Amino acid sequence: WEIQHFYTKEYKIAHEALNSIESMFQIHMDEDEAGFIAIHIVTAEHGDKVDDVYELTRLIQDIMNIVKYYFKIELDERSLYYQRFVTHLKFFSYRVLSYKNSKDNELLKNDLLEIIKEKYVNPYLCALKIKSFVEQRYEYILDDEEILYLLIHISQVIQFSKEECSK
Template sequence: MIIKRVLNNNTVISTNKSGFDILVMGRGIAFGKKKNHEIDMELVEKTFLLRDKSMQNKFTELLLDVPMEHILVAETVINFGKIKLGKALNEIIYVNLTDHIHSAVERYNTGIILKNPLRWDIKRFYPDEYAIGEKAIEIVQKNLGVQFEIDEAAFIAIHFVNAEEGKSFDYAYEIAEITKNIENIIKEKYRTEFDETSLDYYRFITHVKFFAQRILTSDHYDDEDSELLMILKEKYRNEYECAILIHDYVEKTFDYPLSSTELLYLTAHIRRITKNL
Protein backbone atom coordinates (compact mmCIF):
# COMPACT_ATOMS: atom_id res chain seq x y z
CA MET A 1 0.00 0.00 0.00
CA ILE A 2 1.46 3.35 -1.15
CA ILE A 3 1.12 6.76 0.51
CA LYS A 4 -0.79 9.20 -1.67
CA ARG A 5 -0.76 12.05 0.85
CA VAL A 6 0.51 12.54 4.39
CA LEU A 7 -1.98 14.28 6.69
CA ASN A 8 0.00 14.01 9.93
CA ASN A 9 2.27 11.54 11.70
CA ASN A 10 -0.66 9.22 12.35
CA THR A 11 -2.75 9.50 9.19
CA VAL A 12 -2.18 9.14 5.46
CA ILE A 13 -4.31 8.85 2.35
CA SER A 14 -3.79 5.78 0.21
CA THR A 15 -5.74 3.87 -2.45
CA ASN A 16 -7.43 0.47 -2.07
CA LYS A 17 -7.59 -2.30 -4.67
CA SER A 18 -10.80 -0.87 -6.11
CA GLY A 19 -9.20 2.49 -6.73
CA PHE A 20 -10.97 4.35 -3.92
CA ASP A 21 -9.06 6.76 -1.71
CA ILE A 22 -8.90 5.52 1.87
CA LEU A 23 -7.73 7.07 5.11
CA VAL A 24 -5.15 4.91 6.87
CA MET A 25 -4.41 5.50 10.55
CA GLY A 26 -1.82 4.22 12.99
CA ARG A 27 0.49 5.72 15.57
CA GLY A 28 3.60 6.98 13.81
CA ILE A 29 2.50 5.48 10.51
CA ALA A 30 3.73 8.54 8.55
CA PHE A 31 6.74 9.45 10.68
CA GLY A 32 9.61 10.16 8.27
CA LYS A 33 7.43 9.15 5.32
CA LYS A 34 6.53 11.03 2.16
CA LYS A 35 4.28 10.63 -0.87
CA ASN A 36 4.86 7.35 -2.78
CA HIS A 37 6.52 5.69 0.21
CA GLU A 38 5.36 2.22 1.24
CA ILE A 39 3.05 1.99 4.27
CA ASP A 40 4.24 -0.28 7.09
CA MET A 41 1.18 -2.52 7.42
CA GLU A 42 2.13 -3.53 10.96
CA LEU A 43 1.45 0.04 12.07
CA VAL A 44 -2.04 0.21 10.53
CA GLU A 45 -4.73 0.44 13.22
CA LYS A 46 -7.73 1.66 11.25
CA THR A 47 -8.82 2.40 7.69
CA PHE A 48 -11.75 4.56 6.61
CA LEU A 49 -13.49 4.44 3.25
CA LEU A 50 -15.98 7.26 2.64
CA ARG A 51 -17.52 6.88 -0.81
CA ASP A 52 -18.99 10.38 -0.82
CA LYS A 53 -16.15 12.59 -2.05
CA SER A 54 -17.37 15.72 -0.29
CA MET A 55 -17.68 13.80 3.00
CA GLN A 56 -14.18 12.43 2.56
CA ASN A 57 -12.83 15.92 1.96
CA LYS A 58 -14.55 17.21 5.09
CA PHE A 59 -13.34 14.25 7.14
CA THR A 60 -9.80 14.66 5.81
CA GLU A 61 -9.80 18.32 6.80
CA LEU A 62 -11.06 17.36 10.24
CA LEU A 63 -8.28 14.82 10.73
CA LEU A 64 -5.66 17.54 10.43
CA ASP A 65 -6.68 18.89 13.85
CA VAL A 66 -8.31 15.99 15.70
CA PRO A 67 -6.28 13.50 17.79
CA MET A 68 -6.47 9.91 16.64
CA GLU A 69 -7.91 8.87 20.02
CA HIS A 70 -10.96 11.09 19.45
CA ILE A 71 -11.47 9.67 15.96
CA LEU A 72 -11.35 6.10 17.21
CA VAL A 73 -13.79 6.89 20.02
CA ALA A 74 -16.21 8.43 17.53
CA GLU A 75 -15.95 5.35 15.32
CA THR A 76 -16.64 3.07 18.30
CA VAL A 77 -19.78 5.08 19.09
CA ILE A 78 -20.89 5.00 15.44
CA ASN A 79 -20.45 1.23 15.23
CA PHE A 80 -22.49 0.81 18.42
CA GLY A 81 -25.14 3.11 16.94
CA LYS A 82 -25.39 1.10 13.73
CA ILE A 83 -25.99 -2.07 15.73
CA LYS A 84 -28.46 -0.38 18.09
CA LEU A 85 -30.50 1.19 15.29
CA GLY A 86 -30.13 -1.69 12.84
CA LYS A 87 -30.06 0.64 9.85
CA ALA A 88 -27.71 2.46 7.51
CA LEU A 89 -26.33 5.85 8.49
CA ASN A 90 -25.35 8.69 6.22
CA GLU A 91 -21.57 9.11 6.04
CA ILE A 92 -21.95 12.65 7.43
CA ILE A 93 -22.09 11.03 10.88
CA TYR A 94 -18.32 10.44 10.70
CA VAL A 95 -17.71 14.14 10.23
CA ASN A 96 -20.34 15.49 12.59
CA LEU A 97 -19.86 13.10 15.49
CA THR A 98 -16.06 13.16 15.35
CA ASP A 99 -16.12 16.95 15.35
CA HIS A 100 -18.66 17.02 18.17
CA ILE A 101 -16.75 14.64 20.46
CA HIS A 102 -13.49 16.47 19.80
CA SER A 103 -15.08 19.87 20.48
CA ALA A 104 -16.90 18.59 23.58
CA VAL A 105 -13.70 17.16 25.07
CA GLU A 106 -11.95 20.47 24.48
CA ARG A 107 -14.87 22.33 26.06
CA TYR A 108 -14.84 20.12 29.13
CA ASN A 109 -11.10 20.48 29.51
CA THR A 110 -11.58 24.25 29.71
CA GLY A 111 -14.55 24.00 32.07
CA ILE A 112 -17.23 24.90 29.51
CA ILE A 113 -20.22 22.57 30.03
CA LEU A 114 -23.37 23.15 28.00
CA LYS A 115 -26.86 22.26 29.16
CA ASN A 116 -29.40 20.87 26.70
CA PRO A 117 -32.86 22.37 27.30
CA LEU A 118 -34.49 19.68 25.15
CA ARG A 119 -32.81 16.70 26.80
CA TRP A 120 -35.97 15.18 28.22
CA ASP A 121 -37.88 15.72 24.99
CA ILE A 122 -35.11 14.17 22.91
CA LYS A 123 -35.01 11.23 25.32
CA ARG A 124 -38.77 10.71 24.93
CA PHE A 125 -39.04 11.31 21.19
CA TYR A 126 -35.81 9.55 20.13
CA PRO A 127 -35.24 6.86 22.79
CA ASP A 128 -32.91 4.62 20.73
CA GLU A 129 -30.72 7.50 19.64
CA TYR A 130 -30.64 8.82 23.21
CA ALA A 131 -29.50 5.40 24.43
CA ILE A 132 -26.61 5.65 21.97
CA GLY A 133 -25.76 9.02 23.50
CA GLU A 134 -25.70 7.46 26.96
CA LYS A 135 -23.39 4.70 25.72
CA ALA A 136 -21.18 7.34 24.10
CA ILE A 137 -20.69 8.98 27.49
CA GLU A 138 -19.41 5.66 28.85
CA ILE A 139 -17.09 5.16 25.87
CA VAL A 140 -15.63 8.67 26.17
CA GLN A 141 -15.05 8.27 29.90
CA LYS A 142 -13.41 4.86 29.46
CA ASN A 143 -11.16 5.81 26.54
CA LEU A 144 -10.47 9.50 27.02
CA GLY A 145 -10.91 9.92 30.77
CA VAL A 146 -13.42 12.75 30.33
CA GLN A 147 -16.73 12.48 32.19
CA PHE A 148 -19.47 14.11 30.13
CA GLU A 149 -22.62 15.38 31.80
CA ILE A 150 -25.83 13.54 30.86
CA ASP A 151 -26.90 16.48 28.66
CA GLU A 152 -24.23 15.39 26.19
CA ALA A 153 -26.26 12.23 25.48
CA ALA A 154 -28.98 14.37 23.90
CA PHE A 155 -26.50 16.35 21.79
CA ILE A 156 -25.00 13.10 20.51
CA ALA A 157 -28.44 11.57 19.90
CA ILE A 158 -29.33 14.35 17.48
CA HIS A 159 -26.35 13.50 15.28
CA PHE A 160 -27.73 9.98 14.87
CA VAL A 161 -31.26 11.23 14.19
CA ASN A 162 -29.92 13.46 11.44
CA ALA A 163 -27.77 10.68 9.95
CA GLU A 164 -30.44 7.98 9.66
CA GLU A 165 -30.97 7.18 6.00
CA GLY A 166 -34.58 7.05 4.90
CA LYS A 167 -35.52 9.29 7.82
CA SER A 168 -35.39 12.90 6.73
CA PHE A 169 -35.25 14.53 10.14
CA ASP A 170 -32.81 17.23 9.09
CA TYR A 171 -34.27 19.56 11.72
CA ALA A 172 -34.18 17.29 14.73
CA TYR A 173 -33.94 20.04 17.32
CA GLU A 174 -36.75 22.06 15.74
CA ILE A 175 -38.89 18.94 15.42
CA ALA A 176 -38.38 18.12 19.10
CA GLU A 177 -39.32 21.71 20.02
CA ILE A 178 -42.50 21.70 17.91
CA THR A 179 -43.48 18.25 19.19
CA LYS A 180 -43.06 19.40 22.78
CA ASN A 181 -45.13 22.53 22.18
CA ILE A 182 -47.96 20.63 20.51
CA GLU A 183 -47.98 18.06 23.29
CA ASN A 184 -48.12 20.87 25.86
CA ILE A 185 -51.11 22.44 24.09
CA ILE A 186 -53.02 19.18 24.47
CA LYS A 187 -51.91 18.71 28.08
CA GLU A 188 -53.07 22.20 28.98
CA LYS A 189 -56.37 21.78 27.15
CA TYR A 190 -57.15 18.52 28.96
CA ARG A 191 -55.16 19.25 32.12
CA THR A 192 -53.57 15.83 32.04
CA GLU A 193 -50.39 13.83 31.54
CA PHE A 194 -50.00 10.93 29.13
CA ASP A 195 -48.84 7.36 29.49
CA GLU A 196 -45.65 7.62 27.47
CA THR A 197 -45.34 3.83 27.32
CA SER A 198 -48.67 3.35 25.55
CA LEU A 199 -49.04 2.45 21.89
CA ASP A 200 -51.45 5.34 21.36
CA TYR A 201 -48.86 7.80 22.69
CA TYR A 202 -46.20 6.32 20.41
CA ARG A 203 -48.50 6.66 17.40
CA PHE A 204 -49.36 10.22 18.37
CA ILE A 205 -45.73 11.29 18.80
CA THR A 206 -44.75 9.64 15.51
CA HIS A 207 -47.52 11.52 13.71
CA VAL A 208 -46.58 14.85 15.30
CA LYS A 209 -42.88 14.42 14.45
CA PHE A 210 -43.71 13.92 10.78
CA PHE A 211 -46.22 16.77 10.99
CA ALA A 212 -43.44 19.00 12.40
CA GLN A 213 -41.17 17.92 9.56
CA ARG A 214 -43.80 18.98 7.01
CA ILE A 215 -44.10 22.36 8.72
CA LEU A 216 -40.35 22.95 8.56
CA THR A 217 -40.08 21.88 4.93
CA SER A 218 -43.31 23.69 3.90
CA ASP A 219 -44.79 20.44 2.66
CA HIS A 220 -48.60 20.23 2.69
CA TYR A 221 -51.23 17.53 2.52
CA ASP A 222 -53.87 18.17 -0.13
CA ASP A 223 -56.97 19.93 1.20
CA GLU A 224 -59.49 17.22 0.38
CA ASP A 225 -61.13 16.07 3.62
CA SER A 226 -63.34 19.01 4.55
CA GLU A 227 -66.56 16.99 4.61
CA LEU A 228 -65.13 14.26 6.81
CA LEU A 229 -63.57 16.91 9.04
CA MET A 230 -66.99 18.46 9.61
CA ILE A 231 -68.29 15.08 10.76
CA LEU A 232 -65.43 14.71 13.25
CA LYS A 233 -65.92 18.31 14.36
CA GLU A 234 -69.48 17.48 15.44
CA LYS A 235 -68.64 14.09 16.89
CA TYR A 236 -65.46 15.07 18.74
CA ARG A 237 -65.95 18.75 19.54
CA ASN A 238 -63.29 19.00 22.28
CA GLU A 239 -60.71 17.22 20.18
CA TYR A 240 -61.44 19.48 17.22
CA GLU A 241 -61.13 22.60 19.40
CA CYS A 242 -57.75 21.31 20.57
CA ALA A 243 -56.69 20.77 16.96
CA ILE A 244 -57.67 24.38 16.24
CA LEU A 245 -55.43 25.54 19.10
CA ILE A 246 -52.57 23.66 17.43
CA HIS A 247 -53.59 25.20 14.10
CA ASP A 248 -53.38 28.69 15.63
CA TYR A 249 -49.95 28.00 17.16
CA VAL A 250 -48.56 26.63 13.89
CA GLU A 251 -50.00 29.38 11.72
CA LYS A 252 -48.83 32.16 14.06
CA THR A 253 -45.36 30.73 14.62
CA PHE A 254 -44.54 29.30 11.19
CA ASP A 255 -47.06 30.95 8.85
CA TYR A 256 -48.13 27.43 7.93
CA PRO A 257 -51.89 27.07 7.24
CA LEU A 258 -53.29 23.65 8.06
CA SER A 259 -55.34 21.85 5.46
CA SER A 260 -58.54 20.03 6.33
CA THR A 261 -56.57 16.79 6.04
CA GLU A 262 -54.00 17.95 8.63
CA LEU A 263 -56.81 19.03 10.99
CA LEU A 264 -58.58 15.72 10.42
CA TYR A 265 -55.51 13.68 11.37
CA LEU A 266 -54.77 15.86 14.38
CA THR A 267 -58.34 15.56 15.62
CA ALA A 268 -58.27 11.78 15.20
CA HIS A 269 -54.94 11.41 17.02
CA ILE A 270 -56.03 13.72 19.82
CA ARG A 271 -59.17 11.62 20.20
CA ARG A 272 -57.13 8.44 20.38
CA ILE A 273 -54.74 9.74 23.02
CA THR A 274 -57.45 11.37 25.18
CA LYS A 275 -60.32 8.89 24.81
CA ASN A 276 -59.77 7.33 28.24
CA LEU A 277 -59.45 10.55 30.19
Protein backbone atom coordinates in the same frame (compact mmCIF):
# COMPACT_ATOMS: atom_id res chain seq x y z
CA TRP B 1 -36.24 15.45 28.56
CA GLU B 2 -37.67 16.27 25.13
CA ILE B 3 -34.88 14.52 23.29
CA GLN B 4 -35.17 11.42 25.47
CA HIS B 5 -38.94 11.25 24.92
CA PHE B 6 -39.28 12.43 21.32
CA TYR B 7 -36.26 10.58 19.92
CA THR B 8 -36.25 7.45 22.06
CA LYS B 9 -34.46 5.20 19.59
CA GLU B 10 -31.70 7.75 18.97
CA TYR B 11 -31.40 8.46 22.68
CA LYS B 12 -30.92 4.77 23.47
CA ILE B 13 -28.17 4.55 20.85
CA ALA B 14 -26.54 7.66 22.31
CA HIS B 15 -26.72 6.18 25.80
CA GLU B 16 -25.00 3.02 24.53
CA ALA B 17 -22.33 5.26 22.99
CA LEU B 18 -21.72 6.86 26.38
CA ASN B 19 -21.31 3.42 27.94
CA SER B 20 -18.86 2.43 25.20
CA ILE B 21 -16.84 5.62 25.65
CA GLU B 22 -16.69 5.03 29.39
CA SER B 23 -15.60 1.40 29.06
CA MET B 24 -13.08 2.02 26.27
CA PHE B 25 -11.51 5.25 27.53
CA GLN B 26 -12.43 5.29 31.24
CA ILE B 27 -14.05 8.68 30.70
CA HIS B 28 -17.31 9.33 32.49
CA MET B 29 -19.64 11.73 30.72
CA ASP B 30 -22.84 13.26 32.11
CA GLU B 31 -26.24 12.00 31.04
CA ASP B 32 -26.79 15.27 29.15
CA GLU B 33 -24.18 14.17 26.62
CA ALA B 34 -26.53 11.39 25.48
CA GLY B 35 -28.98 14.09 24.44
CA PHE B 36 -26.34 15.90 22.40
CA ILE B 37 -25.25 12.68 20.71
CA ALA B 38 -28.90 11.83 19.99
CA ILE B 39 -29.41 15.22 18.33
CA HIS B 40 -26.44 14.54 16.05
CA ILE B 41 -27.87 11.12 15.16
CA VAL B 42 -31.21 12.75 14.26
CA THR B 43 -29.49 15.36 12.11
CA ALA B 44 -27.53 12.65 10.32
CA GLU B 45 -30.70 10.60 9.73
CA HIS B 46 -32.56 13.46 8.10
CA GLY B 47 -29.76 15.57 6.66
CA ASP B 48 -30.81 18.51 8.82
CA LYS B 49 -28.81 21.09 10.69
CA VAL B 50 -28.71 20.93 14.47
CA ASP B 51 -30.74 24.15 14.68
CA ASP B 52 -33.45 22.54 12.53
CA VAL B 53 -33.74 19.63 14.95
CA TYR B 54 -33.98 22.03 17.89
CA GLU B 55 -36.78 23.92 16.09
CA LEU B 56 -38.50 20.63 15.29
CA THR B 57 -38.27 19.58 18.94
CA ARG B 58 -39.57 22.96 20.07
CA LEU B 59 -42.60 22.70 17.78
CA ILE B 60 -43.40 19.19 19.03
CA GLN B 61 -43.10 20.38 22.64
CA ASP B 62 -45.29 23.41 21.98
CA ILE B 63 -48.01 21.24 20.46
CA MET B 64 -47.80 18.78 23.36
CA ASN B 65 -48.19 21.70 25.77
CA ILE B 66 -51.26 22.95 23.91
CA VAL B 67 -52.84 19.50 24.28
CA LYS B 68 -51.88 19.14 27.96
CA TYR B 69 -53.16 22.61 28.89
CA TYR B 70 -56.31 22.33 26.81
CA PHE B 71 -57.33 19.10 28.52
CA LYS B 72 -55.59 19.83 31.85
CA ILE B 73 -54.03 16.38 31.82
CA GLU B 74 -50.63 14.75 31.94
CA LEU B 75 -50.08 12.39 29.05
CA ASP B 76 -48.91 8.84 29.68
CA GLU B 77 -45.54 8.87 27.94
CA ARG B 78 -45.20 5.09 28.16
CA SER B 79 -48.33 4.44 26.13
CA LEU B 80 -48.37 3.33 22.54
CA TYR B 81 -50.81 6.18 21.77
CA TYR B 82 -48.31 8.72 23.08
CA GLN B 83 -45.54 7.24 20.93
CA ARG B 84 -47.81 7.28 17.89
CA PHE B 85 -48.72 10.90 18.60
CA VAL B 86 -45.05 11.87 18.90
CA THR B 87 -44.28 10.06 15.63
CA HIS B 88 -47.15 11.87 13.92
CA LEU B 89 -45.94 15.20 15.32
CA LYS B 90 -42.42 14.57 14.02
CA PHE B 91 -43.67 14.12 10.46
CA PHE B 92 -46.17 16.94 10.88
CA SER B 93 -43.42 19.25 12.16
CA TYR B 94 -41.15 18.36 9.23
CA ARG B 95 -43.97 19.36 6.88
CA VAL B 96 -44.59 22.61 8.74
CA LEU B 97 -40.94 23.58 8.86
CA SER B 98 -40.41 22.71 5.19
CA TYR B 99 -43.79 24.17 4.12
CA LYS B 100 -44.96 20.97 2.42
CA ASN B 101 -48.70 20.29 2.25
CA SER B 102 -50.28 17.23 0.68
CA LYS B 103 -53.54 17.51 -1.22
CA ASP B 104 -54.35 13.89 -2.11
CA ASN B 105 -57.93 12.61 -1.73
CA GLU B 106 -59.11 15.87 -0.15
CA LEU B 107 -62.83 15.20 -0.72
CA LEU B 108 -62.86 11.97 1.31
CA LYS B 109 -60.93 13.52 4.15
CA ASN B 110 -63.20 16.59 4.26
CA ASP B 111 -66.24 14.32 4.62
CA LEU B 112 -64.50 12.24 7.26
CA LEU B 113 -63.49 15.33 9.22
CA GLU B 114 -67.08 16.56 9.21
CA ILE B 115 -68.27 13.27 10.67
CA ILE B 116 -65.52 12.84 13.27
CA LYS B 117 -65.45 16.42 14.53
CA GLU B 118 -69.07 16.14 15.64
CA LYS B 119 -68.32 13.11 17.80
CA TYR B 120 -64.97 14.36 19.13
CA VAL B 121 -65.71 18.03 19.75
CA ASN B 122 -62.97 18.78 22.30
CA PRO B 123 -60.15 17.07 20.39
CA TYR B 124 -61.34 18.96 17.30
CA LEU B 125 -61.28 22.28 19.15
CA CYS B 126 -57.82 21.46 20.46
CA ALA B 127 -56.67 20.69 16.90
CA LEU B 128 -58.01 24.10 15.88
CA LYS B 129 -55.91 25.71 18.63
CA ILE B 130 -52.86 23.94 17.21
CA LYS B 131 -53.87 25.09 13.72
CA SER B 132 -54.06 28.69 14.91
CA PHE B 133 -50.71 28.44 16.72
CA VAL B 134 -48.92 26.94 13.71
CA GLU B 135 -50.42 29.46 11.31
CA GLN B 136 -49.40 32.38 13.54
CA ARG B 137 -45.88 31.22 14.33
CA TYR B 138 -44.88 29.45 11.12
CA GLU B 139 -47.26 30.95 8.52
CA TYR B 140 -48.21 27.41 7.55
CA ILE B 141 -51.83 26.72 6.65
CA LEU B 142 -53.12 23.38 7.90
CA ASP B 143 -55.47 21.59 5.56
CA ASP B 144 -58.37 19.39 6.63
CA GLU B 145 -56.27 16.24 6.31
CA GLU B 146 -53.76 17.50 8.87
CA ILE B 147 -56.53 18.61 11.22
CA LEU B 148 -58.17 15.20 10.87
CA TYR B 149 -55.00 13.32 11.77
CA LEU B 150 -54.28 15.65 14.68
CA LEU B 151 -57.84 15.17 15.94
CA ILE B 152 -57.54 11.37 15.77
CA HIS B 153 -54.19 11.26 17.58
CA ILE B 154 -55.30 13.78 20.19
CA SER B 155 -58.49 11.87 20.95
CA GLN B 156 -56.59 8.58 21.32
CA VAL B 157 -53.81 9.91 23.54
CA ILE B 158 -56.26 11.83 25.73
CA GLN B 159 -58.66 8.92 26.10
CA PHE B 160 -55.84 6.55 27.07
CA SER B 161 -54.28 9.06 29.47
CA LYS B 162 -57.64 9.67 31.19
CA GLU B 163 -58.17 5.93 31.55
CA GLU B 164 -54.72 5.53 33.11
CA CYS B 165 -55.32 8.44 35.52
CA SER B 166 -58.58 6.90 36.72
CA LYS B 167 -56.93 3.57 37.60
